[in-house]
Amino acid sequence: MRYVFITGTTGGLGASLLGAFRDDRIISITRRKVQTDIGLYREFHVDFLDEGTLEEEIMDIFGSIDPDAGDEIFLINNAGAVGPVKSVENMDAKGYLDNYKVNVLAPALFIKGFIRAFKPLDAQKKILTVSSGAALSPMEGWAAYCTSKAAVNMLSGVTRAETADFNPPVLSSTFRPGVIDTGMQKTIRESDPKEFPNIDKFKNYKSEDRLLDPDFVASILKEIIASDDFAEVANYDIADYM
Numbered sequence: 675m676r677y678v679f680i681t682g683t684t685g686g687l688g689a690s691l692l693g694a695f696r697d698d699r700i701i702s703i704t705r706r707k708v709q710t711d712i713g714l715y716r717e718f719h720v721d722f723l724d725e726g727t728l729e730e731e732i733m734d735i736f737g738s739i740d741p742d743a744g745d746e747i748f749l750i751n752n753a754g755a756v757g758p759v760k761s762v763e764n765m766d767a768k769g770y771l772d773n774y775k776v777n778v779l780a781p782a783l784f785i786k787g788f789i790r791a792f793k794p795l796d797a798q799k800k801i802l803t804v805s806s807g808a809a810l811s812p813m814e815g816w817a818a819y820c821t822s823k824a825a826v827n828m829l830s831g832v833t834r835a836e837t838a839d840f841n842p843p844v845l846s847s848t849f850r851p852g853v854i855d856t857g858m859q860k861t862i863r864e865s866d867p868k869e870f871p872n873i874d875k876f877k878n879y880k881s882e883d884r885l886l887d888p889d890f891v892a893s894i895l896k897e898i899i900a901s902d903d904f905a906e907v908a909n910y911d912i913a914d915y916m
């Protein structure tokens with residue numbers, strides 16, 4: 675049996691991940707009800723901006739399955755937010771905090787809950803956190819986003835260091851999915867050009883049909899996390915699969 679915990683499945687890459695794992699037992703964690711014809715095994719609703727409630731619900735979420743030895747359990751930290759898109763000069767504290775709650779704190783709490791719930795179980799336990807090229811390359815207007823994705827790279831790195839001696843193992847890596855045709859790209863194209871000087875580059879990605887299909891990206895993510903040598907690479911990049 676394979677259990678797959680996926681965050682942010684209301685649209686974009688997360689909705690495509692539902693399709694990719696449709697034959698498995700999917701536990702979806704979102705702030706809104708998911709509109710899908712795919713049978714969800716369990717569904718939890720929590721706004722990641724409400725970190726107190728998220729922290730309270732984490733063990734209920736991971737305690738909602740009863741896996742056996744030999745099962746596979748995946749956690750895919752997919753939910754994310756690009757905004758606020760503002761220069762460092764104009765960004766306020768709430769803007770940073772809201773972004774970090776969704777992009778950094780929520781994945782950290784999910785990883786904690788996953789380890790606590792399943793550490794002793796003799797199952798295949800794998801965590802893949804969706805990162806971004808923005809973790810490695812500065813982009814004007816994306817101070818919150820770039821720093822948040824750099825943070826999850828390090829969050830996964832620390833997790834790897836702390837779990838290296840676990841027996842049975844808990845494996846963790848990150849994934850840079852490329853530029854995908856999702857709601858997040860629409861948000862980017864609708865940014866204030868004064869705050870986001872690169873806006874034309876992203877408008878051109880769309881008009882020139884250069885955005886990746888989220889179903890394709892989901893299929894690559896599945897290939898990576900399901901592989902027998904998962905986590906031999908610390909930070910996966912979709913460019914290596916195209």
Ligand SMILES: NC(=O)c1ccc[n+]([C@@H]2O[C@H](COP(=O)([O-])OP(=O)(O)OC[C@H]3O[C@@H](n4cnc5c(N)ncnc54)[C@H](OP(=O)(O)O)[C@@H]3O)[C@@H](O)[C@H]2O)c1
Pocket residue numbers: 681682683684685686687688704705706720721722723751752753754755776804805806807850851852853854855856857858859
């Ligand atoms: N699209 C790209 O080009 C691109 C590139 C590199 C990396 N990524 C990464 O890929 C992942 C998926 O992005 P996407 O493009 O599919 O974005 P998307 O279409 O905007 O979807 C984001 C998902 O995150 C959820 N989310 C946002 N804020 C939340 C909150 N406060 N509480 C709970 N859930 C929340 C959204 O739920 P709601 O529907 O409720 O808002 C949605 O399900 C993200 O981690 C993103 O950073 C995307």
